[in-house]
Amino acid sequence: MSATAYPAECPAGRNRLIVLMLLVPGLLALLCTFLLPMAWLARASLSAGGMTAFGSELTLANYRAALTDPFYWQVGLNTLWLGVTVSVFAVLLGYPIALFLARTQSRWRGVLTALAVAPLLTSAVVRTYGWMVLLGDRGVINSTLAALSLTDAPIRLSNNSLGANIALIEILMPYAILAMLAGFGRLNPALEEAAAMLGANRLRVFWRIILPLSLPGVLTGALLVFVLAISSFVTPRLMGGGRVFVLGTEIYSEATVTLNWPLAAALAMILLGIFSTVIVLYQRALRGLEG
Amino acid sequence: MADPHIIVEDLVKTYPGAARPSVDHVSFALPRGEMLALLGPSGCGKTTILRMIAGLIDPTAGHIRLNGREISQIPVYRRNMGMVFQAYALFPHMTVAENVAFGLEMRNIPKSERAQKVARALDMVKLGGLGDRRVTQLSGGQQQRCAIARSLVIEPELLLLDEPLSNLDAKLRDEMRDEIRDIQRRTGVTAIFVTHDQDEALSMADRLAVMSAGRLEQIGTPRQIFDAPASEFVAGFIGAGNFFPGRISAPGLAEVEGIGTLAFDGAGTPGDAVKLMVRPHRLKLAQDAAPGPNRFAGQVEKVTYRGQILTLAVDVAGRRMLADMHTHAGALPQTGDRITLTVAPVDVTLIGGGGA
Secondary structure: OOHHHOOOOOHHHHHHHHHHHHHHHHHHHHHHHHHHHHHHHHHHHOOOOOOOOOOOOOOOHHHHHHHHOHHHHHHHHHHHHHHHHHHHHHHHHHHHHHHHHHHOOOOOHHHHHHHHHHHHHOOHHHHHHHHHHHHOOOOHHHHHHHHOOOOOOOOOOOOOHHHHHHHHHHHHHHHHHHHHHHHOOOOOHHHHHHHHHOOOOHHHHHHHHHHHHHHHHHHHHHHHHHHHHHOOOHHHHHHHOOOOOOHHHHHHHHHHOOOOHHHHHHHHHHHHHHHHHHHHHHHHHHHHHHO | OOOEEEEEEEEEEOOOOOOOOOEEEEEEEEEOOOEEEEEOOOOOOHHHHHHHHHOOOOOOEEEEEEOOEEOOOOOHHHOOEEEEOOOOOOOOOOEHHHHHHHHHHHOOOOHHHHHHHHHHHHHHOOOOOOOOOEHHHOOHHHHHHHHHHHHHOOOOOEEEEEOOOOOOOHHHHHHHHHHHHHHHHHHOOEEEEEEOOHHHHHHHOOEEEEEEOOEEEEEEOHHHHHHOOOOHHHHHHOOOOEEEEEEEEEOOEEEEOOOEEEEOOOOOOOOOEEEEEEOHHHOEEOOOOOOOOOEEEEEEEEEEEEOOEEEEEEEEOOEEEEEEEEOOOOOOOOOOOEEEEEOOHHHEEEOOOOOO
16 A cells, blocks of 8 residues: 555545655665665675776675685684674673663662763774773783782783683673673562562572573573674684684675785675574574563 | 461561662451451551561561461461462463463472472462463453462462452442452462552451551451441541541530530540541431421532432531432432431441441
């Protein structure tokens, strides 16, 4: 049914027209800033390799190059592994905070929630530099340890994947907390009371009631952090000191250093494929949880 | 009461920063197998009492004794009480049967025995065969039944119900009212329920405790509460009433300003200032306007037709009185009519005057 099928004075038809018109600005913005660039990216990934000038012929050579090179397989695995460790730890560390914020009766709850997500107010770049100051060989931690004569040589906390992990976990934890808070809608103090009345002590209330009911939130938090972690490149690059290779950093260097845009585009499409797979798996898992 | 099942003694709950206690020195006892209604307006402390008995709130002072044993220090999960929550609080991630089995599981009852007990409990509340449903697929009434089965399957010492009927529509409410009463009688479980609905309290409970502002105003059988209210608050909260301030002139007689003499059931101490009450449905139309005791001459201000009965608002010497008349085929009083109402002395209640 199209809006024009109704005369203008028909309220239903007019409402429909208004709705469509209200959608236009947003759809236009999406089209220009998202769909067109994505289409261009997909097209670029199918162009002949080399510099930035694309030929008109279509080729799968870039994908072949990416998928047959063991280096890129390693990069892909590094990326997935980074995503898994960062999302697991960000959720583990954020869960008690989110649970506290969701359950507290304190009148400071709003302030505490704002504090928990306040790190989002500074950019990831700034916070990454902050971590470099803390974790570097001559950073705060190592110089304190050395001054106390607890260590002879600095502990390698940065310029490796450990540093990238630590910084990413902290940087992405506010997202995990926010997503978990949003997903804790089924938590209800009356359910905990009901379980206690039926003989469940606090531990059993947690395992049988709070944990299962908060799983959708945990899953959402993990998904969000995972997606942000596998697409990150500033933090792995700065904290990894050029020794941590993930898809984000590789796409960046193919695009800006090697100037092989078609290969960068192909890698980006592969990353997009990983995103889609993860989101489908997430939807399945969520449906399983909620029955 | 020879052997009370539960005794509440001088129970007090004061929340930090509150001007007055939410529950103020409340004491009562309940025999085994009886059903008590905690009745009162919202904020009177009735739910707080229920939650203190359940162990969900710690009392500020006072004692709760079950079978003669102090339980106020026992944590909620060891009290073995069943509670039906206002919004049922069924676990949304479990099936009906899993919900009912939860308490048995916490008691480490073996699986086969658990299944039997769950099936029996579901049959009792007429949910047999629905055990595999998700609780979110149940109707409001079915959720209520599931909550009752869940709290009774553990064979609790006490069954506590928090406004059990408030989330149901009117028709279902009447049905569940009888059902809950019936299940309570059959299982013989001692029960306490909280309500603000006087009909619910009168029709379900063996005993009523009427509360106001944290205090227990009166406890007694429905009949005692209705016919011999201890205070004007109780009289007004349970049913409508016409109240008259007066002074006792002789045993069984009181003078009421503007009305005259009221003869009542009882004696009283001559000279005392008292309150008298006449229920609207006890008033009758007098056939003549002759003066005398227990007669109220006035003008009909408003007539409300309610099917079986007609409620008259009558202006009697500047005081508005309510009178319920049974409707019949003949002529009924109209607005503006001058009428005389009369009442038998036995139907005039001295507030706080004791037994009826």
